[in-house]
Amino acid sequence: MHGLMQDRPLTIPTLLSRAETNFGHKRIVTGGTTETVATWREVAPRVRKLARVLESLRVPAGACVGTFAWNSQRHVELYLGIPSSGRILHTVNHRLYREQITFIVNDAADDVLFVDRTILPVIWPLVASFDTVRHVIVMDDGGDMPLPDDPRVLDYEALLAGQADGPFETPIEDENLAASLCYTSGTTGNPKGVLYSHRSVVLHSLLLLGADVFALSERDVVAPVVPMFHVNAWGLPYAAMQSGSDLVLPGPVRDPEELVSLLSRHRVTFSAGVATVWRDLVPALRRHDLSSLRHIACGGGAVDDALSSAYEEAIGIPLTNAWGMTETSPVVTTSRLATHHDGLDSDARRLLLGTPGPAVPLTEIRVVAGGVEQPWDGQSQGELQAAGATIAGAYFGADSGADAFTADGWLRTGDVATIDEWGYLRIVDRSKDLVKSGGEWISSVALENAVMSDPRVREAAVIGVVDARWGERPLACVVPFEGVDLTADDVRDHLRGRVASWWIPERIEMMTEIPKTATGKWSKQTLRQRFADPAPDAD
Template identity: 45%
Template structure:
């Protein structure tokens, strides 16, 4: 019989994070730009009291353990209170992306069977439009105060967030329950088919919080001032609202104001040291900073994920502005962090060029995640940096099935079950550095050889006249598929097709160079900031390459 440890059996619960922040970093600031137009300031101790008041209010509205509380909201302190007030009381916080098509929003809310919907004031017209299509919602809560409540609305029995909290005394004791209880629900971005839900547990979220804040991960500490540009509706802002509570640091939230000027001013005013976001956000911020001859006075570190970070963007942040870039990879199904590109003592001894090549990869798995690459028959491939195959993962915060679906998405590796197929194609080198070569649906199959669209995009993005680039496959009668490069020029640039194609010479094998270039005013993006290649493929499905 096994000898059991004699330790306190305290469950890993979301409420423990904000209780810790309130008790041990209670005076540390939380700063939010509000949709009402002003800046709100308070601290972790006040946030915890208000989260308890919210838990009381939701209970008074009839919410019971397991009920889903939906949010349509930007990054702000009220959204943070829902994260903790809902999950901490045994409810499920379900963040919904307001940038999705209205039909998708309604579909997601109905699939989750949300009972309550909390939304920011500027999203009232959207909610009014969708309300008749969301029959599960029993209570609509506008996240504002009484002074800003709309005078007229079509929403039945619209409630005011601040009025609800004012009616409660906050004398609420966070309950204890099984740490495997669901705490939050996030849906995939749904680029193909309907989005799918990932239902996280308190245990998985706490373990993700611990691991992501480690020095060789995001390296978060109480000395930081953290501003998540990544939205709180995008995989829980990559876990930063939880990490910030755990370490007790100052948290700055930008609301919906994500243009270059607004972000720069907030970075400087609040002395932000660390941030996180997708590449498109940093492109906009850098454009503003460069156009105005500005520098960052406190900003030292950022994690970039959501889609592959172009090496040119990484070098600009590092060389021109002294901002360390942590290249990360993850998925909604991974809570989301899977790998981060951080160097070990061994790699710090390499030449700078070799170090940079490693930093441009998606990096090594952090503790809690295991990964492998496999061929189409489920056989493991070697970690030699050359073989590429389907990327599989498993771990403490990886889903084993989607919300509401009975079929398991998991596959076997060398006959061993329990691996999640990511849909990415990747290589892994001998030191465990993983590099995404493409999404399986985006890779270009030319004459039996694979061409990485990401590699072509990275080369294009290094051209000084290119603002953004995307590569898609076009049908070819001889080679099956050939790459087409879609480009937006920087303002005032006069880049030509010939000059763009010439730029590839010597940087990649000649047969991999795109067959043609199309210049467009704008490249479409998904609601989470990723390039929407499905739209590009539909737009150019009948495109005739030169010589065909």
């Protein structure tokens, strides 16, 4: 016997309807050279006009529509208008290599591209390599590149102006229809497509509102610093529509001082980004009033305690870690203080918040080694696997990635982890980043955190390099703060007593910057290529 409840599909048009009717007065702020402010009451008609534009351009139902855009009001309109019209929103990271961009656009078979004018110089030279793109629609965000004299190039605002407002012509009745597409970073091969459904997007946006997740509410002012071209900005724009939060978007702003000023001026209460972004903002923190901030979510890797301490000292709150992947929508865990942590002192609380934490509702995690699920004892290590309604069950496109999923349907994340008795996750390392020296494992994450506990160190990344005697040894790439005189011996002295003696690297490379991936993570692949050869004085 089935329940007797109304069968209403979970679809993205319902998010727009809620934002317009319940929160029509709430703001969407876009930073940039000229800051703009609009309300949902003003944005909603533009979204419906956008859907009509796609009809007028004869974009097929179910086709992918690519976007190359910053965090902005117009990008929010694309987040809503494309999937609400029965097409697939395909956000593309313009910071990827040219070859990767071409592969992604062609693999998705994008029919139309929407491009911010400031990004057009990157994309237009690649258009000839795109097999299926019929139109490039330019959104003028202040860029100075002249528009190409080409009939395929159209203007966003002119297209909207030519449409009348009205309801969506074809209601989305199947919540399992594809809504959006995002590709992984492709650090070990071609990027893989992750195809989200309307249902998964709505469910993920709802779970972010949970009191033990991000606790977003109508009183919040949410500023996603994480790019909207990366995993739907962690679902935060959609969550803001659900909760009625004001939405503050940086636009093309990347300067740390301007970004901190934006957070301060608009009294932002919640923000999220990767550790490299938060690290860049540290020097500007004390020059602005950030007392409105109640939660700063940090993802994309471990939260080193030195960085979290810097925030706690400057603005009164530490960073809170969250863990996820493109394949997981992305949030699977986020840290929080539970009742059994009430006796912890302030330092221990900060360290706990710097760990990934327990699984959020609707998701499950487990650790598997040798085909056996490991106990939740905080010690037993294995491959982290995840399952749930917001987690991919297969890849889209040319690479099915079948080996990334277990026989019983769990996602194999590639992370090595432990889970304690309370369900709190700790990432030991990426499986490919562990260093096996003399038959024993060294965690690159733990060693990096130990190096960065030195207040003279700005960044540190650890990789494994071939060693004739031990098989592999750790190599530490270290970036001192500007104006600091730091030597390799200083780093080794700092590590003594903080890690096992055999963890201390013989090779320490002092650098001015750690190379980053297109999503702001450390590019260890680049470091491995750079330091593949043995040191000149190696035995």
